[in-house]
Amino acid sequence: MSYQPKTHYDAVDKIWSSEKEKSQFGEDLSIGEIIFQEMVRHPKSVAQVSDSEKTILLREDLLNNAIRIATFMRNLDLTQRDIVGIIARNTTHISAVAYACFFNGIALHSLNPAYLTEIIEKLFQNTKPRIIFCDGDEYEKVRAATAKLDVKIVTMRNHPKGAISIQEVLKTPAEEGFRPTSLKQGNTHPIAILSTSGTTGTPKAVVMTNHRSILSGFTNLSTADIQFGSSSLEWALGLLAVISAGVFSTKRIVTEKPFDPSEILRIIEEYQVSWLVQTPAQMAAIANCPAFEKANLQSLRSYFYTGGRCTREVQKKLGRKVGGGILHFGYGFSELGSFATLNWNFDAKPNSVGRPCPGYKIKIIDDQGDKLGPNEEGEVCINKGIFWPGYYGNPEATKEIYKDNWLHSGDLGYVDNDGFLYVVERKKDLLKYQSNKYYPNELEELISRMPGVAEVCAFGIWGVENGDEGAATVVRKPNVLISEKDVEDYVAQHAVTDFLRLHAGCLIVDDLKRSPNGKTNRAANKEYFLQAKGIQIIT
DSSP states (O other): OOOOOOOOOTTTEEEEOOOOOSSSSSSTTOOHHHHHHHHHHSSEEEEEETTTEEEEEHHHHHHHHHHHHHHHHHHHTTTTTTTEEOOSSSSSTTTHHHHHHHTTTEEEEEEEEOOOHHHHHHHHHOOOSSEEEOOOGGGGHHHTTTTSSEEEEEEESOOOOOOOEEEHTTTOOTTOOOOOOOOTGGSSSEEEEOOOOOSSSSEEEEEESSSSGGGTTTTTOOOEEEEEEETTTSSHHHHHHHHHHTTTTEEEOOOOOOHHHHHHHHHHHHHOOEEEEEEEHHHHHHSSTTTTTTOOOOSSEEEESSSSSOHHHHHHHHHHHHHHHGEEEOOTTTTOOOSEEESSTTSSSSOOOOOOOOOOOOEEEETTSOOEEETTOOOEEEEEOOOOOOTOOOOOHHHHEETEEEEEEEEEEEOOTTSOOOEEEEGOOOOETTTTOHHHHHHHHHHHHHTTEEEEEEEEEEEETTTEEEEEEEEEEETTEEEEEEEEHHHHHHHHSOSOOOOOOEEEESOBBOTTTOOOOHHHOOOOOHHTTTTOOOO
16 A cells, blocks of 8 residues: 555635655655666566567567667757657557656657647647657648647657668667756656547647656555556556556556456456556456456456546445555545555545645636645646746647646535545536436436446436436446336436436447547547437527
8 A cells, every 4th residue: 555645624714635655766856767767677577468469578678679769869959848749559668758858958749649630730830849759540640730840750660661660769879977867847757748538629739747746646566566447548547557667666557448347357367467557447348248257357456546537336346356445545636746645445435536645736616716625626726835836838828727736627516524625526417407406417326326327327308498407428348238218217217306307318329439548538439329210409
């Protein structure tokens, strides 16, 4: 179990805070310098195993590769003012690319390979990377998107003719006496630029810094741990996995293949994974996978999940399998670049995202901006105790959510008498049916308890007479036959209020619509529901 900070509640200021954690590394060291020294300390331990490519890298192999890539960047005269672009999956050498950036003090800007050309163009036109590392699968798309930029493109796999391959870069002679570069801006220097989910338009570029808070939730890792997570570098979880594996000298299992629950269960068992991090959607897929009941998950020591709501049914099913003491529900968002809270007390607080991580503060505010006390619901605001640079090249958007060092999450929640945070729903997702307020997750929690339901996404369909009428898309468990009427009847029979119903109906689907990071996309599911049902919204 990780270090658990004491939580303090200031009843006058109505702020919850936790004591700062003492770092085991020198405060003057950058993340790149820490990773460099730790790789030197453990040269013969296994750093990474690629399940899909069947490669194994010792720490000295990974270090030498990162030094060669960093030297290649230095030979191009890249400085700490430059940006390195990445659009790649978890292949063998992508970690070395990230470490090379950290060693040089150059921020990486990682995008999802599934992004459309116009989105890539807008995002990279903002940060203007000097070099981009991408999979050959996306080479032509990236080349078209960056036609207006002076940029080199290096391919990581499936190399097209004429492209610079990562193998060529790895032939670069290492700089003699290579050492990581000290950061001119200290721990406020950018380490990475990640993208928001983009569900409401073009994704925004979130700046993450070298501050130690980036390691929140990871300090329980040790050299004995075997890490696995499905996210690649364009998402915070993927980036944090690469960073923490380097800092704490763990063995990391990677795969370039798309998420598949049965394959994840095989990987956990085959490699004896001890440390796992997933999204709630991935948890639900695993819990409802036919191979789940027979899977051996005894190697797991820590099972983290974050990135959205997780139904009690899924948590209970996983808890029965691995033990509640292993499950840790966390809360964070792209702008934080780390966990803000973590629940180390699953058995006592099974649906809470936990207390503040070391050095973090929480306040809950109402619509007027006034602070609320324990058990009072309002918007969750987070203070990391450090300056956040904001959205790259977008000061207007930064000002909207960052005020007086507080990040306004847009999530509704409350803190109980013991200092545990509960996230209720996105503020904008609050629904109203005939003056009765409810949240989509109330329907989701109810429907998820129905035998035969694997996953569900609920939303409101607006009508002139009633307001937001409840609706849902539902995924059935394999070999289970339940109809849309069965779901509607179940809700009517088990809801505790008269208005919580599927007034707009239900749609059985093969899978939910998701954002590129694997999170359930409520807006996309609603749009699909409207198209399938032939419903037109009249405003």
